[in-house]
Amino acid sequence: MTKNNKLSLLFAAAALAVLPALAQTPAERSNPLLVPSPLPLQYPQFDQVRDGDFAPALDLGMAQQLQEIEAIAANPAAPSFDNTIVAMERSGRVLARASGLLFSLLGADSNPARQKLQADYAARLAAHRDAVALNPKLYARVDALYQKREQLGLAPDQVRLIERHHRNLVRAGAQLDEAQKTRMRAINAELATVAARFNQNVLAEVNDSALVVDTAAELAGLSDEQIAAAAAAAKARQLDGKYVIALLNTTTQPALAQLENRALRERIYKAASARGSRGNAFDTRALVARTAALRAERARLLGFATHADFVLKDETAKSATAVNTLLRQLAPAAVASARRDGAELQRLIDQEQAAKQQPSFELAAWDWAFYAEKLRAAKYGFDQSQLKPYLELKNVLENGVFYAAGQLYGLKFRQRHDLPVYQADISVYDVFNADGSQLAIFIADMYARPSKRGGAWANAYVAQSALLEQKPVIANHLNIPKPPAGTPTLLTWDEVNTLFHEFGHALHGMFSDVRYPSFAGTSVPRDFVEYPSQVNEMWADWPSVLANYAKHYKTGEAMPRALLDKVLAAQQFNQGYATTEYLSAAVLDQRWHQLGADEVPGADAVMAFEARVLKEEGFDYAPVPPRYRTPYFSHIMGGYAAGYYAYIWSEVLDADTVEWFKAHGGLQRANGDAFRAKLLSQGGSQDAMQLFRNAVGHEPRIEPLLQRRGLVLTPAAKP
Template structure:
């Protein structure tokens, strides 16, 4: 029988008595603890997780013990008879909950990367308990009184800027969690959070199950015309693994578009795959998410109202750089018409290609549909630029892109070196592990690369940390990148699409943000920055994928080792803006759909039966009535907005304004140069959340955000473009010339050096 978490702190205080009265149980518990590889910090380098020693049955007890320990630690802080100080309250909070953080991070990471029934059950069981645990801390009146006292006196305590910011962050976090609510409000907040946690876990599990359940079975190899021999062999192997000997299985990714649609010549099969993709989560089966969406939106709206906000979007955005839904709406609605217009122009080119082909075959033409877009895009690309995706792929072998592209760029820009190691355990045989070293030979981090799609892995691509950097604990980071690249049959090369190459560079930008973190306090480390800022450094890192010297270093034929021919390389660079209308439209429609859901007031949320109708009306209202370009994610499988990106999916385009400005800064000052990398690392990537996000941006580029570079990059033309991403900022007049840094570290803001030991 599990002990209710609300009693954990009290029972933990009476542990010595229990140990005396029940010695056999105590000995048994001690033995179990000793055998649990999660309880103590890992003895492996940098506290790398001992995956080979951790059993699924260890995770629950570690979470149990971790919650009990943290509640005991927090109660000791809250009831401390001494007057609150920065050290005995704020730093003590930073020190609390280390076991829980370790166990919870491991479970979350494994459920995302390699789920199994035991892990999914653990996630479902503990989601509401973890929510309740967080509420027990956030709604502790004694604790809040101490933090509020420090917040009120923060400018008179002799704290440096980083310490003052830490006090403010803890105070704001507690207020946003409901610390100022009355008892009835706190009780309702706890109930909402518990239910949301349960629903969120169920939604994600449904998405994973639905992706696997919706895989398309193909009977005949000839129907797969257009795919490579390696892809066909992979589809056969996937079918065999499911007991479908002699058939072929097309696995789906958790996006609306599916990569194989760019290659399959069989239009009926393309249509079948597309319709299977967009129907996910709304088919009325056991994995249908429409009721969950309705309930989640209702609970979020209610919670926002409880905290004094009109909508969930108002609540979320008040803590981001955007500040308000009005600011987000202004940017998205300004970009949307230009993006859709560009997509329609691209669609006209595709339709013309269809008409010509059908006429040449003496067959009637057909209107362009969503399942045709990628296929005919490759044909138009070939006609306009003289190449298609199939010509690129032999030069984009996965390991070569990673080691001679992604790692090479990081070496040139930041002086990093990488060494693969095979002595550390992994949670799946496909995971690669690398030591990462600074230019002076000191170890910076350990990096895991988990590149392949599998049924146990959630869709998309992401970075996570197993160990966060912390000066307080003298910890160096252990971070991982995850992609969903289809795995070829055994012995066949993994050849990437251009999108997959770009994604690899993007996710490594997040990894750099985590690895370069150099702050004292854990809650400020790495990517703990506003959601609409966190995508900015990762998007900047995408620029090196097409940087000529980097591209030339990794774009080599997987068989011969010959470099990509110069004329093909030039064509790739020339086509950089190709299909940007489509790319921008599919993204913006999803971003605006996210805002529509989360800008609803409590009485506006539709019932489950109205979820898909609401989606359709919202897209039409925002001008996304072009059926050939559907949103990148539809509501029932939009995992981002059921997780940390709720009311925040706009962050990618918001961050891209900063990204495009920064790319211009790099180019104006020489590009792939070590001194520029050092500036970007010292002034921004190393700072985590220790300073205001836009302050960090300005410290690098020297001016306020400007949207013009983004518009030029995407080939969009709009009337009277806004000048800055933050509606509260007045754009500064920009100097006529850009100023390069005099030295690599000049002007860099360093973390506070003050010791904060207890």
């Protein structure tokens, strides 16, 4: 027996040794994480789980799963689908429950105790995953089934499940020699620790970088409600009499579209874009560089030239060449469109300054959103401030998002107030099928808070599985600034679109109808997962849906038809900016992860590398910065590493599917039922691109995307 095998057995034995001791403690007997929640659909017991419950549950969960895996691996019976693959699917329930809840709360409602747990357990959880994935006896059983999978008389989803487990083990390093496995364990442990530090630094830096403003006069352009919210934020920081503008995790900040004070706009932009590279305690450059180097080294261990090659082999894109081709097809047209729009904004600035008899100035990144709103008003006769009174949050959610789901899929929603929540402003809904049967529970967590990470996302607190007899509990998380008490939450159009988008993810999770947990809901390739959610965005401005929710928060009057028509007419407005800021971030992601292990720059060269990439790829247009700069690009330090291109890749499928919906009558139950049955319910149980073909009836076409975004490819760039 090799030294490393001995170490693995010692690790397993040590973990198993905690079982009897833990099982005898009063804390264990009262720990709600160790058994399925007794609440409806196993809804989490947010009011019962204490931070102190996580560590013993994680310890016990890891020990139990190692025991379960060892029993599978050492089974004297010949490998079978049931005694190996199904047993693997059933393993680790306590660990999944405890870690799933912990990491969900770390995103939505972090605190020092949970952050310490994250730091303490990051490397231990990585070692646990390696103890499972690098178990040679387990791999031997799975490989034996994989080699004869077509002769076992199994259903297609069962064959696919064997392939999924085999692929996962190989990609985790199951075929490496012992020395390579040792290095793989070390890399994974360090990556987990670095990722935890990065996430905590980004959250802390967002809070630390909030702008303090001395006078209300500097906030001219903001609404009274926004100014009151800024005053309340300052008071919460014990800065009475001042105003605080909190930052989001994007480069461009919402307030830039409204603030008339150019100097303040510049302060906000520079504070936002400098995050993670200021040389303070929250600087992430060393963490980014180390992560890129470790990922590249791991890819090389597994036989891939780069981390991007490793990731993309398992996506629908299949190769870095395919991704680079798409991004480089779109980039010139997007940047050209942005430059044309920028020239128009510059003319507007020049005219405005001349009218004031003041010197003009060059359009900068902190000016774009402000003057784009002026240009929108001039071109289309409205700006975002005219829309907001018609876009009250609860009305948009219930009479927009839910209404569209009801029309398309027959769903019904009922808010309930008897289930616990981790924050008082969270809403919970039962979701019912058209026949009255319960489909899921939906959690709506809409507001920004200092304890919440940036962005918007969906997650499953309970994933659907027929094998485990589980129905889904799905949450959506946004970061909408919370107004002062007693005032309505009025949304921007982008926030409305995000609400519909994230609910598309929720539908994907709620409609899941698969046997095995590995295939549940959004367990699909990363460059496919955004596709159904982007399709759901189409209903935000669908005339009958918009008319149902776009009603004035005071009077209940519908948005005037003339304003509605202007909104629809302006759909392509500012698309050059939107496409360019996204594509530049996607290109940064690819270039970081297409580096070899010996090519990754050091911490001091991170920003220089970013600047060089943007210049080489044609994105060196200062008024349009990347949506995320490297030091706070949380997507690519997490699950979207070498995968941020997925949004535009998925949008090719999305735009094509929108055309299919329109051609078949739009918001019709027959269309919704077909999309649910052929795609949304299937999770990862079938090939992703086959699901697209099943739903739409043809191969994907890029033309609908180009038309949507108002882009025209040059002849040389056309696919």
